[in-house]
Amino acid sequence: MAAPRHATMQSISNGGTQGSDRPHTQQSQQAQQSQQSPGLRVPSNRKTIYDRHLNRSRNAELSRASFAFLFGEMVTYAQRRVTGIQDLEKRLNEQGYPLGLRLLDLLFYRSTSTSSSALSSSSTSSSPPNRPLRIITLLHLIHGPLWRLLFGRAADALEHSVSPDTPNEYMITDNDPMVNTYISAPRDMSMLNCAAYVAGIIEGVCDGCGFETKVSAHNQPTELWPSRTVFLVRFGDAVMEREKVLERAGVK
């Protein structure tokens, strides 16, 4: 399920019945109320986004039906006034991009805060996750942790292009992308893959880490997996150049 990210977004407008089990949050909230400036509009429950815990919705699950409905609406929205399939995919990509940037921060926050909850018992020796510096580390981050955050499982394959002309191309395969579960494209749009949205997310993550990339989603159905999708990740020249320098320097 795409639970964690949607639940987080939701919690901004959601009523705050939770949190009574965290006295420290409430305390700091009360301390703040006196200092809030008059121009600030505070929700009726007096809780700003800063008073909410980012891990609260970590294991929460979101209804697949409502996700499918929302995503369907997003596709419909993107389809307005588009000139063709490429244009539509570009719009879906652009919708996913900012989400990728955010997920990156959330992903790292959540992995650091687990180690820092261990920190409270065992002093200072925590090892926060590392920012990816090399392409492979970045792709593993996407293939594993990011996919788990979004869909609750790792992606199905991660491959490097075998062609010597395109060493900058990598492929991430999802046998059954969740976004496409309830989407069947009409015959005249058979090229369309709405997982372009997920491609946008990947692009946002790569860009956020400082890897200039173009990501596109392609249908590659097999007998067993009719909606198998390959995300083609193409890194920019600057990234490949830096990769060589880092390799020589022995950076991992």
Next chain:
Amino acid sequence: MAAASKATASSSSTVNGSISTLNNPRLLKMSYYFTILSPTDTPLFNIAFGTSKGGGDGIARFRFPETAQYMNQFIIHSSLDILEEAQWTNSGMYLKHIDTYPPAAAYITAFLTPSGARFLLLHQPPNLPSSTSTGSGLGSSSLLGTAGSTTRASSSSIAANPTSPQTEEAVRQFMSEVYESYVKTAMSPFYKQGMEIKSPVFRTRVTAAGKKWL
């Protein structure tokens, strides 16, 4: 720890200010300038504050005159080149002390969020009557080891020596607390990357983190 430093504050508030006490390590008051820069070097947030440890009143007293506060920004931005080099050799988020600007005795510590925002903290020890400010700073931290309780030693050494492990640890705690608030900001659907952070609640949070750790 917070309670202990409060007690120190009340006890030493009467003596602070006079020149003769400046050589007393417990009264060295650090000034801080903290800024968040977007990946494209746009300033998103900045705040100046002083130490609250060891009797500090939380007010920044930089060496520049009031009219030259832009010097802080100037020094911080000049460390960006070094930051961008360090960024690709050190994969941690907290890059520790990366740059020093000796003419102003300004030390710069950096924290990098995975999505490319940079948190930069400039710390500057107060202007000492003697010419070798860093030397006396180092000396005072060793003085300190013999005197006072452990809480006092750890909190005051922040003021005395900007590159000591205790300082780095305190700054790390400060940075992670700000990072948490930053992630919360970034999660807001009304916030786009690269927008200035104007929320007064965010400012309150950063101030509180500064009070708590620095």
